[in-house]
Amino acid sequence: MLIFDKLFRGFNKKKKKQKIELLENINGTYFSKNALILYMTAPFLPDNPNKTHQNMLQVKELVKIVGNYKYNVDLVDFNNKLQLNRTYDLIIDIHPGIAPIYEHKMSPDCKKIAYITGSNPDFSIKAELLRVQAANSRTGATLKQRRIVNLFRKDVLDTFDSFFLIGNEHTRSTFNEYAANRFFLIRNTGYINFPQPDxxxxxxxxxxxxxxxxxxxxxxxxxxxxxxxxxxxxxxxxxxxxxxxxxxxxxxxxxxxxxxxxxxxxxxxxxxxxxxxxxxxxxxxxxxxxxxxxxxxxxxxxxxxxxxxxxxxxxxxxxxxxxxxxxxxxxxxxxxxxxxxxxxxxxxxxxxxxxxxxxxYSMNNYREQIRAALTNIIPV
The missing domain is CATH 3.40.50.2000 (Glycogen Phosphorylase B;)
Structure with a gap:
């Protein structure tokens, strides 16, 4: 099971009836270009119980930032297999290959960005397996792997123009089969409004x-x-x-x-x-x-x-x-x-x-890094 899928279902398990298929033109704009973001629609649910989770806040910012580049922005849950009705000039996909619903809905000059929030799944699966085996050896238990993820297909990732990776150089090193200059490292966010410790x-x-x-x-x-x-x-x-x-x-x-x-x-x-x-x-x-x-x-x-x-x-x-x-x-x-x-x-x-x-690690830092990365990819 994809890690994000489990997290996504956790965010929405109490709000299933509110699940949104597709948020069209979420910024209410009238530009000539369209962008599709495959991530999650939960942040836009009126009764979302996880409003302050980093992912939730970042999705909202990402939608705004892409809109500032003169795209009408549609947002869909990353694993949704619905049929699309418009053509897109920009695709941002959190897990390429899971639901390629845009495959025949891209303009000739469409840019594709893989928005990746973890280490290479191949690295992650192998690392966890070693940990599980070691724990079983020490305890005599029969523990199983929990964070099983869908592997990225290289032939799919090779079709993407760039990767936005939440992580640092160590995270990027788990993707060494891809050219380093295709990656834009984005720092995750903390919270700047927490009180001083007592x-x-x-x-x-x-x-x-x-x-x-x-x-x-x-x-x-x-x-x-x-x-x-x-x-x-x-x-x-x-x-x-x-x-x-x-x-x-x-x-x-x-x-x-x-x-x-x-x-x-x-x-x-x-x-x-x-x-x-x-x-x-x-x-x-x-x-x-x-x-x-x-x-x-x-x-x-x-x-x-x-x-x-x-x-x-x-x-x-x-x-x-x-x-x-x-x-x-x-x-x-x-x-x-x-x-x-x-x-x-x-x-x-x-x-x-x-x-x-x-x-x-503030939201302002996140905005600046996303803007800098997009400016390198999207022709002005």
């Missing part, structure tokens, strides 16, 4: 694991094994771990039999509960095996949490702290060293991290 509540040995699904993929198993042995550090867990039955059964004892592990579950980032957790913690940690540019880490950074992540999270060194490797021993030693930092260092570094989000 440093009087922070503990230097408190860490937050903040993620969605795919616990093995994200390295949650590694963290549980580290924290279950090292009682000098504390882990607060905000993820959907209970929804993955095989993982939950294998790691339930780690979750509930260690006084330094606090299994909380899903938390709304706009809630008082999230702010209370962020105030207690000094760090956000995720040793993932594959990402585009980890949005949950940027959310934590927006709250002033200091990020400690794997290189595969797609964030640059200097903006985050990167594990040398994701072995249990390395994770343990790294987190122990950070837990010994002074409160003064935590305060200074937390403020620096929030400033990095404002300077590099």
């Amino acid at each position: 440093f009087s509540k922070k503990q230097t040995n408190n860490f937050l694991y903040f993620a969605s699904f795919g616990q093995i993929h994200k390295g949650f198993d590694l963290l549980l094994e580290v924290f279950s042995k090292n009682k000098n550090i504390n882990l607060y867990v905000c993820s959907n771990f209970e929804s993955e039955g095989d993982f939950y059964r294998a790691y339930k004892r780690y979750l509930y039999k260690n006084k330094n592990i606090f299994p909380i579950g899903f938390v709304d980032i706009n809630s008082k509960q999230y702010q209370q957790i962020a105030d207690k913690c000094s760090y956000v940690v995720m040793p993932s095996c594959s990402e585009g540019m980890a949005g949950s880490i940027l959310t934590g950074m927006s709250s002033g949490l200091i990020p400690i992540v794997s290189r595969e999270c797609g964030l640059d060194e200097g903006d985050v702290y990167i594990f040398e490797n994701c072995s249990i021993d390395c994770i343990d030693k790294t987190l122990t060293a950070f837990a010994r930092k002074s409160s003064e260092w935590i305060r200074h570094e937390s403020s620096r991290i929030q400033q990095i989000v404002r300077d590099k």
Whole structure:
């Protein structure tokens, strides 16, 4: 199953009757050219329950920006196989090959952009398989892969003019079979409106694991094994771990039999509960095996949490702290060293991290990067 498909269905599971087939000319313009964006229509639903998720905000911005290049913009869910009634001069597709409904609806000079939000699926699948096999070997469980994705077909991607990739150079390196000059790297977004942390509540040995699904993929198993042995550090867990039955059964004892592990579950980032957790913690940690540019880490950074992540999270060194490797021993030693930092260092570094989000990962930064990329592709 495509990762985004699962996320998309999660966004809309309570609003199925509101699903929109196609949003035509969403900006209400009268230009001579048409653009089709294959992403998701959920952000435009009146009762969308996930309005502040990064994807939701970015889709709305993308629609506006493309319209500013004098296109009438249509928006459709990326996996919708409806029939189109007009011809397009620009295509932006989040997963080329899934639903090529525009194949015979393109003008002769149509530009095609692949808008990619993660590492190469081939890389991601192999990386997760290695993690699952290792976890099964350590625990004797029969855990299965969760984040199975549809592979990109090279013959399909070769027909696209450019790639907009949410990620950094490490993310791009997973697509090495394609020329680097076809890629435009776009940074994911954080939030600039989060309050300053309450440093009087922070503990230097408190860490937050903040993620969605795919616990093995994200390295949650590694963290549980580290924290279950090292009682000098504390882990607060905000993820959907209970929804993955095989993982939950294998790691339930780690979750509930260690006084330094606090299994909380899903938390709304706009809630008082999230702010209370962020105030207690000094760090956000995720040793993932594959990402585009980890949005949950940027959310934590927006709250002033200091990020400690794997290189595969797609964030640059200097903006985050990167594990040398994701072995249990390395994770343990790294987190122990950070837990010994002074409160003064935590305060200074937390403020620096929030400033990095404002300077590099704001919605304004996203707009500028999309505009710069489009200007390189679309004739003026």
